[in-house]
Amino acid sequence: MEKTSGWRGTREIWIEAAYQALIESGIDAVKVMPLAERLGLSRTSFYGHFSDRDDLLKALVTLWQSKNTGNLIRQTEAYAETITEALLNVFDLWLLPDLFDSRLEFAVRNWAHTDQDLARMLEDADQVRVEALQAMFFRFGYDPDYARVRADTVYLTQIGYISMIKDRPSEPPGPRLQRMPFYVEVFSGRPVSDAEWARFRARHPVAS
Known part of the structure; x- marks a missing residue:
């Protein structure tokens, strides 16, 4: 996916990254910093789409x-x-x-x-x-x-x-x-x- 300066990602790509981590390594792998590194994004990007990790986990359950x-x-x-x-x-x-x-x-x-x-x-x-x-x-x-x-x-x-x-x-x-x-x-x-x-x-x- 092409990134531009200041790009903060989307809610969907965070959910997709969390999904991949979950099916590959289990729920303990679904953490903000490892996902940020995986996506090449910052924690600030994450908190622009989710209130906290539990919010992301609820999205996976949904x-x-x-x-x-x-x-x-x-x-x-x-x-x-x-x-x-x-x-x-x-x-x-x-x-x-x-x-x-x-x-x-x-x-x-x-x-x-x-x-x-x-x-x-x-x-x-x-x-x-x-x-x-x-x-x-x-x-x-x-x-x-x-x-x-x-x-x-x-x-x-x-x-x-x-x-x-x-x-x-x-x-x-x-x-x-x-x-x-x-x-x-x-x-x-x-x-x-x-x-x-x-x-x-x-x-x-x-x-x-």
Whole structure:
């Protein structure tokens, strides 16, 4: 980014730098001076956009809430004619980082171990997300109790997957994508149609 004399940066680049520090090294790395050095800016620039470090941390939490929780809810409510199509809409989240940021999710969950307020927000977010998935199953005629169990299964499977991303090499997207119709059938009890799978693959043209 081109800098000019007296340039003080923007709120967005401070948040982006904090985001990068968080996902790379954890919450202890999100401190004003290291971020200023990273950006080639001064503390004065930081305080032109944030009242203090806590203000920056709140911006990171807001980013996480909006991107991961907000988009998950929207995907559960997206148009679908069948539960299998609805699940494939949800699966878009796991393949498109712009919709659901798994690295941010992992970092926030680690951060919550040392922050009780964030831990409560995380618990609330988990509840809201599972309820959105439950409502999706209920919309397609599942008994409420079955809808909740299926929602839990979908959600806990993915959160478990995210919890392992730091402990293993990145999985190629092709093989994972090819398994998704089987996951949909396990989660819903119904097979994905050829037409539904073709539309999903068109959204995710990854070689197998």
